[in-house]
Amino acid sequence: MEQKEVDYRKEKMKSRIAWVVAFILALMWSVVALLPFFFMVMNSFRKQFDMLSQGVFHLPDPWNFQNYVEIVSKGFFGYFLRSVIVVAVCLVLMLIIASFAAYPLSRMQFKGRGLIYAGIVAMMSIPMHVTLIPIFKMTTDMGLYDTLQALIGPYVTFALPMAVFILTAFMMTIPREIEESAEIDGCNKFRIFFSMILPLSKSGLSTLAIYNGVSMWNEFAFANTLIQSAANKTLPLALGQFKGEHSLDIPIILSVLVLSVLPMIILFIIFQDKLVKGMMAGSVKG
Numbered sequence: 001m002e003q004k005e006v007d008y009r010k011e012k013m014k015s016r017i018a019w020v021v022a023f024i025l026a027l028m029w030s031v032v033a034l035l036p037f038f039f040m041v042m043n044s045f046r047k048q049f050d051m052l053s054q055g056v057f058h059l060p061d062p063w064n065f066q067n068y069v070e071i072v073s074k075g076f077f078g079y080f081l082r083s084v085i086v087v088a089v090c091l092v093l094m095l096i097i098a099s100f101a102a103y104p105l106s107r108m109q110f111k112g113r114g115l116i117y118a119g120i121v122a123m124m125s126i127p128m129h130v131t132l133i134p135i136f137k138m139t140t141d142m143g144l145y146d147t148l149q150a151l152i153g154p155y156v157t158f159a160l161p162m163a164v165f166i167l168t169a170f171m172m173t174i175p176r177e178i179e180e181s182a183e184i185d186g187c188n189k190f191r192i193f194f195s196m197i198l199p200l201s202k203s204g205l206s207t208l209a210i211y212n213g214v215s216m217w218n219e220f221a222f223a224n225t226l227i228q229s230a231a232n233k234t235l236p237l238a239l240g241q242f243k244g245e246h247s248l249d250i251p252i253i254l255s256v257l258v259l260s261v262l263p264m265i266i267l268f269i270i271f272q273d274k275l276v277k278g279m280m281a282g283s284v285k286g
Helices: 002-043 050-054 066-073 076-107 113-123 128-141 149-172 176-184 189-200 202-218 221-226 235-245 250-283
Strands: none
Touching: 002 250, 050 250, 066 076, 066 250, 076 113, 076 149, 076 189, 076 202, 076 235, 076 250, 113 149, 128 149, 128 221, 149 202, 149 221, 176 189, 189 202, 202 235, 202 250, 221 235, 235 250
16 A cells, blocks of 8 residues: 555656646747747837837837827728638638548549549649749739739639648548438438538638638738739738838838737637647547
8 A cells, every 4th residue: 555655646746747847848938939929019019219229128118009000091901801801712712622522532432532632642742832933824814913813713722732631631530430320311422511521520621721821811922923003912912011111110010010910819819729629630530
């Protein structure tokens, strides 16, 4: 009994030490991750030369809200709305197409299935920026240059291989007994897909939406190549424009950055549980 009690105390002590070490490492990582954002937010409330006179890690004195007023007055929410429209349309199309492709690849056996899946996986290795010139020429020939529609094709196309790959692996984890029971009850493949497979894949779809949404929200190269007029520019292009107009006014540039990253941070906080569930579910089969 005494030996068991000693072993129990040792294990309990090891567990406590492990939790303390994990907490310290998590705290250190949180500081490293949050410090740049804290720096950005705090200095966005300064006047142009306050960073030189007050120091970058002191609280602003006084707090200057004029930077945000000026940004809004110069049409920031127009850029913001166009980015929201492009990302929303692209995500909806990407998730629909990826779902339709992943279902037969994960749940059906047919000739050429392995070859098709290998081709989709191989497309993940193609650098998207290699296609800038061909896509530019194609967009010009189709009459879509300098329109928001010009961004939808490239964004959806380059997001699809990874989306199909992840969603196929995710759908493979859904027990086949569910599908077999539905078939016995007389459900066809379309009914099974829309009533069972798709609802059970919500975590995977949420993961893909968050992952690809951040990439599309921050994408600059295609937007800069395919969009010219200010009336059609998206948020990443607005950052470049504000930087050009206020190259010496660092606080106002930081204000633009704060308003740009804030929506993604809020969405991540809201859907972080679905993101973690989707990543965990897709990594374990069964």
